[in-house]
Amino acid sequence: MTEHEVALACATCESSIDGCEFCEEPGCRAPICYHCLAEALGQAMAHPHAHGG
Amino acid sequence: MFDYEDGKLDWLAAGLPSEGTNAQRPRAGDIARKDVPTCRLDERLGDVRDRARGAGWDACVVLNEERVVFGLLRSKELKASPDLRIEEAMRPGPSTFRPFVSIEEMAAFMTEHDLDSSPITTSDGRLVGLLRRQDAAKAALELHEREHHSNGGQT
Numbered sequence A: 001m002t003e004h005e006v007a008l009a010c011a012t013c014e015s016s017i018d019g020c021e022f023c024e025e026p027g028c029r030a031p032i033c034y035h036c037l038a039e040a041l042g043q044a045m046a047h048p049h050a051h052g053g
Numbered sequence B: 001m002f003d004y005e006d007g008k009l010d011w012l013a014a015g016l017p018s019e020g021t022n023a024q025r026p027r028a029g030d031i032a033r034k035d036v037p038t039c040r041l042d043e044r045l046g047d048v049r050d051r052a053r054g055a056g057w058d059a060c061v062v063l064n065e066e067r068v069v070f071g072l073l074r075s076k077e078l079k080a081s082p083d084l085r086i087e088e089a090m091r092p093g094p095s096t097f098r099p100f101v102s103i104e105e106m107a108a109f110m111t112e113h114d115l116d117s118s119p120i121t122t123s124d125g126r127l128v129g130l131l132r133r134q135d136a137a138k139a140a141l142e143l144h145e146r147e148h149h150s151n152g153g154q155t
Helices: A034-040 B008-013 B045-054 B103-112 B133-150
Strands: B060-063 B069-073 B117-121 B127-132
Touching: B045 B060, B045 B069, B060 B127, B069 B117, B103 B133, B127 B133
Parallel strands: none
Antiparallel strands: B060 B069, B117 B127
């Protein structure tokens, strides 16, 4: 990361991201990662527990 | 009868018909505008801008021969130098959304993120249409009012 780049975190899960997956705008106030966005929009389902329960 | 092996989400993502209570609710694919202008990578920006604005649009979706979305030109990109080729001017690989996504969710996200338009595609990237924020917000409001009234005013 250069000194001009600002660390960005998903507003939902707080994981480190390069940019907002929804709007892709660098100044986004509520950045969201791919996985949280996919779950929020019902495009993917939350990963089940490893034991399948 | 046969089993669709790719699963329910993929069926819905292709914009195929569904049944049940939720099937009556408007989805992103229903509200997305199918008449959005489209262009190819090797066109000239000035020509595409004239064509889009002539049709009353401030956006254009960049497609390949198979109607797969390669890029997007929103208002900001359309204002660039008219001599640029589309591949130099477009936003490459924009975020795209599936046709079955709830119109309320899309309206809420587009408002929160101040996004004017979002491409709606099938799961293999083919264009369904362009969802405009004003259309999404209007459809979400109408849905809310319809359900609110049919519920006797109870929320």
